Amino acid sequence: MSRSLEVKLPDFYNALNITLMYYDVSTLTPHPSHLARAWMLRRKYNLTFFDSLHAATAIEEDEPIVSYDKRYSDIKDLRYVDPRTIL
Numbered sequence: 001m002s003r004s005l006e007v008k009l010p011d012f013y014n015a016l017n018i019t020l021m022y023y024d025v026s027t028l029t030p031h032p033s034h035l036a037r038a039w040m041l042r043r044k045y046n047l048t049f050f051d052s053l054h055a056a057t058a059i060e061e062d063e064p065i066v067s068y069d070k071r072y073s074d075i076k077d078l079r080y081v082d083p084r085t086i087l
Contacts, residue, residue, distance in 0.1 A: 033060050045075055 020027065037056035041047055047055065051071070055078050058065040064079035065072050072080040 028057065028061065031060065041075065045071075047071070 019025075034053065034057045037060055038049070038052040041055050042049065042052040045052070051069070054065060054067075055072060055075050058079070059075075059077050064081045066081045066083050066086070068083060070080075070082070072078060073082075
C-alpha cells in the first residue's frame with residue numbers, strides 16, 4: 001500500500017530508472033488529460049489520487065488496467081482485468 005511505502009529519494013528513482021532500462025520497459029509521457037480525467041474519477045468514484053490516476057491513464061491511453069483491486073471494475077469506460085484470469 002502506498003501509505004506504508006517509504007523510499008529514499010533520489011536513490012529510489014535512480015534505481016527504478018536503471019531497472020526499467022535493463023528490462024527495456026517504456027513509460028508513458030504524462031498528459032494533462034490524464035490529470036483532468038483523474039480528477040473527475042476521484043469525484044465520481046471516491047478514489048484515491050493514485051487509483052484515479054492509474055484508471056484515468058488507462059482510459060485515456062485506451063489500455064486495460066490489470067489489478068487485484070476490484071474497485072476498478074466499477075469504473076465506466078475502464079477495461080479492468082483481474083490478473084488471476086490471465087494466468
